[in-house]
Amino acid sequence: MLPRVFTVAARHEETADTFTLELLAEDAADLAFAPGQFNMLYAFGRGESAISISGDAAEPQRLVHTIRAVGTVTRALAELAPGAQLGVRGPYGTAWPLAAARGRDVVFVAGGIGLAPLRPAILEVLAARRDYGRVVLLYGARTPGDVLYAAEIARWRARGDIEIHVTVDAAGSDWRGNVGVVTQLVRRAGFDAAHALAMLCGPEIMMRYTVVELGRAGMSPNDVHVSLERNMKCAIAFCGHCQYGPEFICRDGPVFPYDRVARWFDAREL
Amino acid sequence: MEIHDLENYLAHHPFFAGLAPEYLALLTGCAGNVTFAAGETVFSQGGTAEHFYLLRDGRVALEFPHPAGNGVVIDTLDAGDVLGASWLVAPYRWPYDARALAPTRALALDAVCLRGKCDADPALGFDLSRRFAAVIVERLHAAELRLTDMYANPASDVSDAAVAAGAGGAA
Numbered sequence: 001m002l003p004r005v006f007t008v009a010a011r012h013e014e015t016a017d018t019f020t021l022e023l024l025a026e027d028a029a030d031l032a033f034a035p036g037q038f039n040m041l042y043a044f045g046r047g048e049s050a051i052s053i054s055g056d057a058a059e060p061q062r063l064v065h066t067i068r069a070v071g072t073v074t075r076a077l078a079e080l081a082p083g084a085q086l087g088v089r090g091p092y093g094t095a096w097p098l099a100a101a102r103g104r105d106v107v108f109v110a111g112g113i114g115l116a117p118l119r120p121a122i123l124e125v126l127a128a129r130r131d132y133g134r135v136v137l138l139y140g141a142r143t144p145g146d147v148l149y150a151a152e153i154a155r156w157r158a159r160g161d162i163e164i165h166v167t168v169d170a171a172g173s174d175w176r177g178n179v180g181v182v183t184q185l186v187r188r189a190g191f192d193a194a195h196a197l198a199m200l201c202g203p204e205i206m207m208r209y210t211v212v213e214l215g216r217a218g219m220s221p222n223d224v225h226v227s228l229e230r231n232m233k234c235a236i237a238f239c240g241h242c243q244y245g246p247e248f249i250c251r252d253g254p255v256f257p258y259d260r261v262a263r264w265f266d267a268r269e270l
Numbered sequence: 271m272e273i274h275d276l277e278n279y280l281a282h283h284p285f286f287a288g289l290a291p292e293y294l295a296l297l298t299g300c301a302g303n304v305t306f307a308a309g310e311t312v313f314s315q316g317g318t319a320e321h322f323y324l325l326r327d328g329r330v331a332l333e334f335p336h337p338a339g340n341g342v343v344i345d346t347l348d349a350g351d352v353l354g355a356s357w358l359v360a361p362y363r364w365p366y367d368a369r370a371l372a373p374t375r376a377l378a379l380d381a382v383c384l385r386g387k388c389d390a391d392p393a394l395g396f397d398l399s400r401r402f403a404a405v406i407v408e409r410l411h412a413a414e415l416r417l418t419d420m421y422a423n424p425a426s427d428v429s430d431a432a433v434a435a436g437a438g439g440a441a
């Protein structure tokens with residue numbers, strides 16, 4: 001699949017190393033996607049990276065990606081100013097199980113940049129709020145300055161129909177929120193574990209222990225879905241770069257039912 | 271809260287689940303209600319640990335103070351949480367400050383009273399120590415998770431994170 005050319009329409013700084021790009025297609029065609037899917041973003045001459053779509057699936061004419069600058073490609077993407085161009089292949093991958101979540105309580109658990117791939121799912125649930133039971137968002141970040149979408153989280157909270165707990169690893173004395181790991185928030189959240197569905201995205205170690213806490217609260221691993229964001233290259237199950245046991249994240253994921261990948265979480269070498 | 275309500279509250283608190291009724295009555299004799307306004311100090315680093323607290327509502331920050339005034343908050347506790355284990359172990363000093371972040375109601379259990387009762391009845395001492403050990407182990411595990419700095423190393427396992435941290439330090 002050849003990349004389509006997109007132009008940066010806007011750029012927002014989220015945190016010290018994370019930014020959001022709003023992109024418009026040169027061919028003006030929509031890029032329809034399902035929450036949870038990703039694109040391969042191509043910084044011309046520098047390389048390609050898998051980046052989840054963090055925009056609103058109801059607005060497919062405007063592609064939104066939130067990116068953390070960690071290495072060659074993501075730093076090249078960080079240099080793109082409004083008007084600059086990049087290549088986009090996609091969308092690829094599996095989606096969050098929003099249809100299966102209808103009528104049930106929904107628990108979103110995000111860590112760090114992991115809120116970005118969950119954002120389209122949260123937006124879709126909030127847009128059809130009456131189709132779901134209680135909705136909870138538990139979000140952990142390193143420091144208050146690393147909290148993504150802080151203004152939007154405040155707006156979600158003000159709606160009163162989503163329970164939100166944000167925690168950080170450490171904070172200055174002016175922080176009024178939680179300090180501690182996100183796994184500890186599971187206990188605070190009000191949801192019916194027997195009829196809930198959880199969607200997790202964040203560091204693997206965080207997801208592993210969150211599943212343990214959800215289990216303690218009475219939730220079955222069948223009802224937990226995780227997004228695995230290990231590095232990948234081709235995105236078409238060819239190169240093996242993102243192989244996770246027998247699964248290719250690019251073809252079979254990134255969103256998996258937890259029980260399908262549970263044993264790979266504990267494996268040392270994959 | 272009347273004595274009867276205090277005993278009832280303790281009996282239904284998860285921290286005391288399954289505690290023998292005679293011990294509940296003993297503990298109630300050491301318990302009293304306290305309230306803290308937002309911003310009020312619950313205890314200060316270096317002070318004598320004279321109580322532990324069961325938080326009924328509100329939020330308390332545990333904070334390492336800094337001479338320049340800008341402390342570091344290392345944990346927050348909310349309704350249902352147990353605050354303070356230093357009353358159990360000599361020299362009975364608080365290792366950090368505790369400060370209410372919101373109006374907070376709590377039950378304070380008097381340490382001198384409790385230690386006396388534990389010394390007089392080692393079975394009670396053992397029971398309480400075990401309950402505190404469970405809380406301490408859970409908090410230690412949470413602190414260990416934070417040590418991995420997992421958000422900075424999202425794709426990594428603990429071992430990878432340690433390597434990455436080591437490599438960063440050497441660079």
Ligand SMILES: Cc1cc2nc3c(=O)[nH]c(=O)nc-3n(C[C@H](O)[C@H](O)[C@H](O)COP(=O)(O)OP(=O)(O)OC[C@H]3O[C@@H](n4cnc5c(N)ncnc54)[C@H](O)[C@@H]3O)c2cc1C
Nearest residue numbers: 049050051052067068070071072073074229230231254425
């Ligand atoms: C399905 C999927 C969705 C993703 N969604 C997003 C997203 O929405 N936003 C975002 O910022 N990133 C996302 N990532 C991660 C992103 O693909 C990588 O951070 C990026 O490819 C790194 O490329 P680079 O050339 O910038 O860094 P490199 O130069 O290749 O590596 C630099 C450093 O980053 C580390 N690294 C590489 N890949 C990852 C990874 N997957 N996770 C963590 N650390 C990594 C390397 O170990 C190395 O230490 C996603 C990954 C996958 C597989």
